Amino acid sequence: MYAYQQQKTTGPRRLHVVPDSKSKVLKHTKVKRNPIVEFFRFVVVTTCLLAFAYFVFPTSFSRLISKVLFPDNIPVNTSKQYNMAKKEYTRPAAADMYSIANPVTNYLSNDLFLNRLLLTPTIQKTHSEVTTMYHTNEMKGLKNQLIALMREYPMIKPAIYVWEYENGKFVDINGDKLYSAASIIKLPVLVRLFKSIEAKQLTIYDDMLLTDYYQSSGSGSLQFARTGVKYSIDQLAKTMIQDSDNTSTNMIMSKLGGMDDINIGLRDWGISKTYVRTWLPDLKGTNKTTAKDMAKILYNLDNPGFLNINSREYIIDYMSHVKNNRLIAAGLGEGALFVHKTGDIGSMLGDAGIVYAQNGKKYIVVILANRPHNAPQGKDFIVKASSLIYKAIVGE
Numbered sequence: 044m045y046a047y048q049q050q051k052t053t054g055p056r057r058l059h060v061v062p063d064s065k066s067k068v069l070k071h072t073k074v075k076r077n078p079i080v081e082f083f084r085f086v087v088v089t090t091c092l093l094a095f096a097y098f099v100f101p102t103s104f105s106r107l108i109s110k111v112l113f114p115d116n117i118p119v120n121t122s123k124q125y126n127m128a129k130k131e132y133t134r135p136a137a138a139d140m141y142s143i144a145n146p147v148t149n150y151l152s153n154d155l156f157l158n159r160l161l162l163t164p165t166i167q168k169t170h171s172e173v174t175t176m177y178h179t180n181e182m183k184g185l186k187n188q189l190i191a192l193m194r195e196y197p198m199i200k201p202a203i204y205v206w207e208y209e210n211g212k213f214v215d216i217n218g219d220k221l222y223s224a225a226s227i228i229k230l231p232v233l234v235r236l237f238k239s240i241e242a243k244q245l246t247i248y249d250d251m252l253l254t255d256y257y258q259s260s261g262s263g264s265l266q267f268a269r270t271g272v273k274y275s276i277d278q279l280a281k282t283m284i285q286d287s288d289n290t291s292t293n294m295i296m297s298k299l300g301g302m303d304d305i306n307i308g309l310r311d312w313g314i315s316k317t318y319v320r321t322w323l324p325d326l327k328g329t330n331k332t333t334a335k336d337m338a339k340i341l342y343n344l345d346n347p348g349f350l351n352i353n354s355r356e357y358i359i360d361y362m363s364h365v366k367n368n369r370l371i372a373a374g375l376g377e378g379a380l381f382v383h384k385t386g387d388i389g390s391m392l393g394d395a396g397i398v399y400a401q402n403g404k405k406y407i408v409v410i411l412a413n414r415p416h417n418a419p420q421g422k423d424f425i426v427k428a429s430s431l432i433y434k435a436i437v438g439e
Contacts, residue, residue: 172349173312176342176407179211185435186214189428196424200413203428204334206342207406207436214432218335221316222411223328225386226262226287227395228319231340233284233361235308236276236295237354247277247357251294261324262387263288277357284361284384289323296322312349314339328388334409337395341407344382344397362396369422370394371408374429376401376437390414392421394429400437408432 182205189203193216202217239245250273258266263286265274274282276298279291296305302319309317317332343349344358362382371394372381383396393411398404410428414421 172346173339173343174346174348175313175339176206176213177211178206178213182212182214182435185432186216188431188435189214189216192424192427192431196420198415198418199421199424201424201428202334202409202411204338204409205406205432205436206338207404209404215335218338219316219333221331221333222393222413223325223388223391224317224330224332225325225328225388225391225393226289226323227332227337227384227386227393227411228317228323228325228330229283229287229292230337230362230384230395231309231314231317232292232296232299232305232319233280233358234312234340234344234350235299235305236280237350237358238308239299240276241351241354245276245298247280248275249298250275251279251298253290253294257290257294257297259289259293259323261289261326262286263290265290280357281361285364285366287365287367287385292323312340312343324388326388328391332411334395334411337409338407341395341397341409370425371396371398371410371429374426374431375433379433379437386411389416392425394425398433400433402437404437406432406436 185205193199193201202220202222203214204216204218205214207213240247253265253268253270253272253274255270258268258270260266263282265282265288268290274291274294276295279295282288283291283295296302296319299305302322305319314336317336318330320329320331321327344355347355350358359382362384363380365383365385367385368381370385370392371383375381375398378401380399381396382399383394386393386395391411391413393409395409395411396407398406398408408429410425412421412424414424
């Protein structure tokens with residue numbers, strides 16, 4: 044169809060194509076479009092796009108897309124609250140859309156890989172045994188007193204959560220904000236230990252051999268103890284809580300299956316933000332918690348559906364003999380019993396526990412205070428805040 048001729052040139056030889064006389068000439072004709080049909084198509088397409096933008100996209104964005112892009116704003120529907128008017132427990136109307144947007148998180152149990160947190164644990168998984176405190180009215184007078192105290196200590200950045208048992212009144216100041224857990228993380232470790240004992244995975248009489256592998260610096264005396272000695276789980280748990288011993292904590296976590304096991308338990312209990320990322324001592328504060336999370340764990344220490352009577356007796360005994368009584372305990376009235384756990388990594392000082400007053404009043408209090416490293420104002424603030432809370436609730 045085409046004939047090829049050689050072009051004469053001094054440069055490289057090139058071939059160019061010339062039409063053969065016998066070749067057919069193809070004529071391209073432009074198809075004429077019906078303007079009425081084209082207008083109709085335009086109207087239909089535009090209408091569909093506008094309908095999608097008006098009806099479908101806002102619903103999809105609010106119910107799904109925003110849950111993927113902005114998970115922190117998701118309302119979680121897992122807890123029951125007590126309705127004083129109806130005299131019954133009711134659930135909030137908001138739905139938990141996180142599980143729709145991220146369905147794998149509902150059954151992802153191991154969210155640590157090579158000591159890295161794969162998934163920030165922001166969801167709450169409903170557990171039939173775990174209950175949540177019912178809330179009535181916030182104690183505004185007490186809250187204003189605490190805020191005024193905070194102004195006197197501008198270098199202290201606290202989270203304060205208080206809940207009293209009689210009427211469900213509460214105070215919440217930064218209760219959902221993440222703080223370094225320090226040694227307060229030993230409280231969920233202790234609870235996880237007794238949940239494992241109840242599941243017959245081990246007993247309180249089992250023992251572990253102390254080796255230099257477990258010995259850790261920071262608080263506690265086992266870091267200086269002679270290796271090759273066996274300690275019972277009872278001894279390790281008691282030392283972990285009463286002396287805030289880091290070595291015994293690492294031994295117990297290792298016995299349970301490591302940091303992963305603690306995180307699995309927290310997710311299973313519906314504790315939404317607390318997690319363990321580092322073996323103790325956690326001087327950089329990478330193990331995190333919130334005041335509200337710790338309050339929920341404390342509340343369930345009295346829950347017979349969560350812990351049996353033997354577990355509760357051991358836990359209360361350990362926590363009622365904590366040797367550090369210089370924080371919340373120092374602000375309580377005479378004769379008050381405080382079941383608690385303290386934490387201190389220099390930059391964060393905290394205390395969390397249940398107060399039993401002599402007149403029968405009972406309340407949960409958690410105070411986490413970020414401060415300049417080892418600044419004594421952190422201790423002073425916690426003691427004064429504890430005193431304000433005690434007087435407001437107990438009335439002494």
